[in-house]
Amino acid sequence: MKAVSPELSVADLRERCHQAGLSLTHQRLVIYEQLMKMGDHPAPEAVFERVRKKIPSLSLATVYNNIKIFVEHGLLRELSVHRGSLRLESNLDPHHHLVCTNCKAIEDIDESDFQPIRLKKALPKGFTVHRFSVEVLGLCSNCAGKIRQ
Ligand SMILES: [Zn+2]
Ligand SMILES: [Zn+2]
Known part of the structure; x- marks a missing residue:
């Protein structure tokens, strides 16, 4: 990553x-x-x-x-x-996010670390897609360490 x-x-x-x-x-x-x-x-x-x-x-x-x-x-x-x-967001390259649900830290992860994301169904009529942004929710290493103790 x-x-x-x-x-x-x-x-x-x-x-x-x-x-x-x-x-x-x-x-x-x-x-x-x-x-x-x-x-x-x-x-x-x-x-x-x-x-x-x-x-x-x-x-x-x-x-x-x-x-x-x-x-x-x-x-x-x-x-x-x-x-x-x-x-x-100052990083304008295509990327997604790892979001820590505890401390709200947001880390970028490169788009190339994902499988290409595609829609299986048509979107509601009239909606225009600009880009995909995936949020991976979890605990950052900092918080995971603290919570385990
Ligand atoms: Zn955290
Ligand atoms: Zn970002």
Whole structure:
């Protein structure tokens, strides 16, 4: 199993923003860089906690706004496995998720680790498929260890 968390350089970030037609301000650079660094499907609040150390004047609302802009430009995805709390996806390569039901940790697993996923029946009329996302629910090694003791 291969964890996918592409490390992007600042130059890569600039290129990605440029291709997405987004101007990369210092604020956005710091927020996006932090998101890529965290790579573990962080909640916006967690990103804010770290970024405010670099830009003390930054507000949570600004972080939310920029995240919304990144999502709109396809530089991030919203992950909604945990209803009620937004988690973010910075890995845009096809992959699925291992979700720990105890600590809510979300780990990526490569699409190639699965058999190809196909539908056996037609979907309800009018539904358009964008992609498949499989959630494998269980306990992460950390929690499994603790719970066994
Ligand atoms: Zn866990
Ligand atoms: Zn993911």
